[in-house]
Amino acid sequence: MGKHVGRQTVVFDRPPVIASGASVVGPKEGQGPLASYFDEIWKDEMDGEKSWEKAESKLMKRAITLAIEKAGLKEENIQYILAGDLLNQLTASHFAIRDFSIPFLGMYGACSTMGLSMEVGAMLLDGGFADYVAVSASSHFCTSEKQFRMPLNYGSQRPLYATWTVTGSGSLVLAANGDGPRITAATAGKIVDYGIKDAFNMGGAMAPAAADVMKAHFQDLNRGPDYYDLIITGDLGYYGTQLTRELLEKEGFLLDERYTDCGIQIYDKEAQDTHGGGSGCGCSAVTMAGYLLSEIQKGAFHRVLLIPTGALLSPLSTQQGESIPCVAHAVVIEKE
Amino acid sequence: MGKHVGRQTVVFDRPPVIASGASVVGPKEGQGPLASYFDEIWKDEMDGEKSWEKAESKLMKRAITLAIEKAGLKEENIQYILAGDLLNQLTASHFAIRDFSIPFLGMYGACSTMGLSMEVGAMLLDGGFADYVAVSASSHFCTSEKQFRMPLNYGSQRPLYATWTVTGSGSLVLAANGDGPRITAATAGKIVDYGIKDAFNMGGAMAPAAADVMKAHFQDLNRGPDYYDLIITGDLGYYGTQLTRELLEKEGFLLDERYTDCGIQIYDKEAQDTHGGGSGCGCSAVTMAGYLLSEIQKGAFHRVLLIPTGALLSPLSTQQGESIPCVAHAVVIEKE
CATH class of the missing domain: 3.40.47.40 (Stage V sporulation protein AD)
Structure with a gap:
């Protein structure tokens, strides 16, 4: 197969375009060095939702909505959403994407999910199966600490080599045609x-x-x-x-x-x-x-x-x- | 795009072939009406493993191994495994597929995972990105009851409309060329x-x-x-x-x-x-x-x-x- 090069790599004949991107993040990310690049920065980790999990869903829903808008498209132009998150049974993604009338392909690669979704999304576009796909991934500091480590309220100490889970969701619209990266x-x-x-x-x-x-x-x-x-x-x-x-x-x-x-x-x-x-x-x-x-x-x-x-x-x-x-x-x- | 028909459907130009299939199941499935169709039937739910989760991983590992063998192929012929299961963070799949030297694309669609994996796998083949892919999904009665409902040891009663989670894994090898369904x-x-x-x-x-x-x-x-x-x-x-x-x-x-x-x-x-x-x-x-x-x-x-x-x-x-x-x-x- 021409597109498959070596054991693990594909090269695209008609390389898909990144038509737009949108990111919505929590307050800590909004105080960091990349703040000016984010579309929306929340003032707190909840943004009015009743649970951290619902807040994470809202991050993703908003990031996908913005990415579609920024691409100058409407929901009905997008053939597939490919997305995932860290929560058990992709809870954040499912409750975010429930509100879109777009076919959904659930992806799980833990923190590699954005790479996985971009890779598979690009294959679907180059393969001729769609004009536009949206890809997305999210995480939330509070949902992750609760699920993978300790409930935050325990105030448990973290070793200095531990990483800090980002609160935020990033989404892209990928297109079969057009100009851009x-x-x-x-x-x-x-x-x-x-x-x-x-x-x-x-x-x-x-x-x-x-x-x-x-x-x-x-x-x-x-x-x-x-x-x-x-x-x-x-x-x-x-x-x-x-x-x-x-x-x-x-x-x-x-x-x-x-x-x-x-x-x-x-x-x-x-x-x-x-x-x-x-x-x-x-x-x-x-x-x-x-x-x-x-x-x-x-x-x-x-x-x-x-x-x-x-x-x-x-x-x-x-x-x-x-x-x-x-x-x-x-x-x-x-x-x- | 020619291959996309209507809002949600793709029709394949070069329809991928199901080159082989393999299934490994638990004892209850082995006493059911489809018993004669399964490749291997376990005598108990553990098959010598130390936990239900490890047993579920073993089911999938065995089903993938058998499917590759039955297709007359070797591990290095398979470009991608697309697979998933019901456990938090796809535990069954990850610990099964860890033992294969094959690029892995993690899928989550709860019990629709086999359909999702067949669908995406077929797109990768028809799109020219692979000659062969393996697709797989698994579930296990004991891991599912423990995670989603009640620990088995509680002996809790189930309503008559509740379903019974299948212990088993099924895998297919899909091919870009060849004869068959x-x-x-x-x-x-x-x-x-x-x-x-x-x-x-x-x-x-x-x-x-x-x-x-x-x-x-x-x-x-x-x-x-x-x-x-x-x-x-x-x-x-x-x-x-x-x-x-x-x-x-x-x-x-x-x-x-x-x-x-x-x-x-x-x-x-x-x-x-x-x-x-x-x-x-x-x-x-x-x-x-x-x-x-x-x-x-x-x-x-x-x-x-x-x-x-x-x-x-x-x-x-x-x-x-x-x-x-x-x-x-x-x-x-x-x-x-």
């Missing part, structure tokens, strides 16, 4: 598990999956990191990026200063006391739909490799003594 | 919520979503139920199928004796005391990979409309007083 290729990750069992150390657990898919990407396309002017993982944070650099350097791929992580960009580590960096499905989603899309449109970056990263654990698998399987999906965004 | 079209469902809040009444909650996607399917393709010699929903059971018949009859589509449900076929209601019928991701997955594939290959059915149905609730959304959003995906399988 294009998704030119994507590399799908395998599940990688190096045996790490510490559920606070997400960056460390996910780094091998990120390095694995990046290595596959470079090899499949016979290109090195220097093809890109920005390489950005999803939510490895400070410790995970360092490990990713080391793993890839051993394989002969030098990630220099062009490499960073959405979880590093989204918070001011010192001023915001966010320890290991940002994380969550929303981390790469709002960074993509806000900062990256805007800077690519402006011409600040021409070739970007975005690699959202996901830790596929569940609280139950951790309780049963299991290690953390991880995955990452790499998406190439180009605008000459 | 073909997936010729698929209709993606929107999320439909009629306000039902009783989490035991899954059939009733899901019936409107099934009827909605079937109506869209018939309208988009300008064909009626009589095009098919079998129309089979995923896990509506006895009460949900009755409601689906009534809803579609109001829309002018008469589902006569050609319509049934995987949840009706898989158990002997009287002898097995399964109340409302079978349910769970595994219900449509093992019925498809076992009974349906075998009968289509033999020529007993030439045109089948399979509509796996999913209730997108979570225990938390129910606790927060929410109703049950549902979805269904319709897949057409033909062999002349």
